[in-house]
Amino acid sequence: MVVGELVQEKELVIIGGGPGGYTAAIRAAQLGRQVTLIEKDELGGICLNHGCIPSKVYTHAAKEISKLSHLQDIGIGFEQAGPAIQLNTLIAYKNRVTNQLKNGVAALCKANKIEVVKGVATFLSDDRIGVEAGHDFQTFQFKQAIIAAGGTPVAPKGVTPDDERIILSHKIFSLQDVPKHLVVLGGDVIALELAMTFRAFGAEVSILLEKGTDFPFDATITKELKRLCKKKKIVLQTDCEFKVVEATEDAVHVHFTNKLGEDSTILGSHFYTTGDISVNATELGIDRLGIERTAAGRVKINEQLQTNISPIYAIGDLTPGPTLAVKAIKQGKVAAEIITGGKSEVDLSLLPTVVHTIPPISTAGLTEAEAKELGYTVNVSQFPLGSNGYASIVGQKEGFVKIVADEATDLILGVHIIGEGAVELSGMTTIALELVARDEDFTFPHYAHPSVNESILEAVEGLVGRAIHMAPKKDLVRTK
């Protein structure tokens, strides 16, 4: 590699234009820093172009399809026609949305005077980086750099993706037809969303959960999810040992050992797994530079988001912790604020999990099991959406709100929602938990009537036997 003679001086260089990187770039620009943002592919990264945004277009369509018969129940005039969904139309819509959002990011970069450089970045030293784009090679000297290069999904053993029948991660959004029978390996939240989405689209769906794994929620939510899977005729194979998936011209054969220890095969039309994230670190040359990584290969960072080479920061999927856009976005802001001399911090303890299943899930704070493990004497309460007026009105009566509280202090430790409205309710539960809300902080305010958020109130009131719309458990009622 030949280093160009002209070294351009830059203040802040950010590698990767995904949600972490572009957020860091904009925040740093807002705070007066000159920013150079290097992106090898498309602004918005995996999240905007292939992950979060496309997947939510799909889950949105699935949710709407699952409501059609309700719409006929309430007298809306239409007739179902043809297949549940035309995937090519959905894909065209998805592309319009992602293009609009991507153009929005480009316009924001421009408006914030962020220099966007297309190309593949490689660290040359601890203050220089090279960017290769075809025959062009530029060298930047930087004061600080933020690595926000993300990761790439890798298939587990036994899976050789062909992008047609054996599908890894977001390649599933390229399918032009709804699979006849989709076999899903894994119970991660993306796998779950896709299982329910393609089921709503009309596919048969099987989910394989490997031995020692389960859906990643509070046990009561997981139980409800399993009930819903059964009701939707999604076949769950638990306690499996996955062996291999093989594709033929028109089928996939998924070989595994079932929970009884028997060799089993599911014959499906397509296979999906989310895979693990392998960080995009090698081509960046961070190992050569001596940037430390964890045993799992993630880039080590301190509380200031700095790597062991202090002018170089790292954020997002290539750092330890969950591979969620919400984490990358927050880290992006915080890195920019720290670099520009501000005080700022990331606290991942109250990262909400929002899953666009049907119905959706949102959770914030501790599960019942986690709270017990931490030594709390736990008080739990659960309010069913079947008893909520608004859920009845909109015909979405499945699910519940579960509250995990500390018996000793009345502190709300966790809120776990599965049901209509869960996505937007996540804001309420997260901010209340951040503000260290006790039960009375939830019960004092007014709740719009009718609304699903009244269920959060009732679940909290239920901690002391005071939910209005739950049958009394006399021994529970306490005067306060």
Next chain:
Amino acid sequence: MVVGELVQEKELVIIGGGPGGYTAAIRAAQLGRQVTLIEKDELGGICLNHGCIPSKVYTHAAKEISKLSHLQDIGIGFEQAGPAIQLNTLIAYKNRVTNQLKNGVAALCKANKIEVVKGVATFLSDDRIGVEAGHDFQTFQFKQAIIAAGGTPVAPKGVTPDDERIILSHKIFSLQDVPKHLVVLGGDVIALELAMTFRAFGAEVSILLEKGTDFPFDATITKELKRLCKKKKIVLQTDCEFKVVEATEDAVHVHFTNKLGEDSTILGSHFYTTGDISVNATELGIDRLGIERTAAGRVKINEQLQTNISPIYAIGDLTPGPTLAVKAIKQGKVAAEIITGGKSEVDLSLLPTVVHTIPPISTAGLTEAEAKELGYTVNVSQFPLGSNGYASIVGQKEGFVKIVADEATDLILGVHIIGEGAVELSGMTTIALELVARDEDFTFPHYAHPSVNESILEAVEGLVGRAIHMAPKKDLVRTK
């Protein structure tokens, strides 16, 4: 009136089984009190049977109809057929929902061992009440009573309701056909919901706003609403003086003076107005008893919700303040808690307003004008839903989040939302305002990505020029 010889001793008598009354009854029963609930008509009251719940069935249907073309855009397979809505089917659905909820209330009363008495109540003295049901008459002696008898809509001058073409309040939910042209008098939130709902159902709609009145929101929300009305071809006549509405066999003639002072007539097919609430006090005999009322006829109460006759409490629509179920519900709980010896209070200053227009509105706290009037140096910020990823995904890009903050303390004084998700977002804004959130309390937590609630974050970040997805206004950015 002959008082029966047998006087039955009761602990707590509650008059009226609407949301205020039945909530008070259940809460008092939870706290160990024997409760007798007197209802002359149906449990659940106007709200459940004729008001809040039916209206939300209608607004729900309207919202779904307005999304149909979007569903075709995303590839969902159906064809629109026949009229937009079959009102008889919607009415049957509404009746199923209200019956289910009403039966739920009855079951909860039973489970809480609440004695429900059907009949018309009349106070005989300050500790006795008679209940007449046909030929039966019972007399109860009570330790305490809660008046939760609500109110009845009365037509304004010039309006003589006939329940067919000239319609007052909830009688509109009896219409069997969608009006050809609905003329709405007034810009109250119920009138607004109905105007947008029937417009979505296919009716032509005109709204008459009387001189000196406007939609009851922050001015920016009102402006956006007017833009949306225009876009939906809802005709707004502002600064009118309504004179009279007359019905013929197949039309209504609505006579008014327009904003130019000219005599005008709208020829419509139907006329709607919400009317004022007249409290249901006369037949109760509260005037004879000497219970004091305000100049407007509402029952006067102190902070403990007591009337001037201290064992008699009053809650809900017949007390001063807004005629909202959310107020009655809260007062019902608080009255029960106070009567059973607890400490409890009602604070109506943070009553959220939620309106199921298309898109919906939710507001909590002060408007910009109110904050200025109170002497605050106000900092405002507005984030458009057109720049929110999730709003784009679900095809609901209209509207915005507006934040009103105190420049001096960074306290958030008001949150005004018009747009997708506003209903369930009301919980977040109300609880945050109750917890006296400053801007950093909103910006520190994580927000699910993508979700509409990110728009609240961005609107708050915009207070100091730090919204990621808004073009920069450099002079606004502040280091903190």
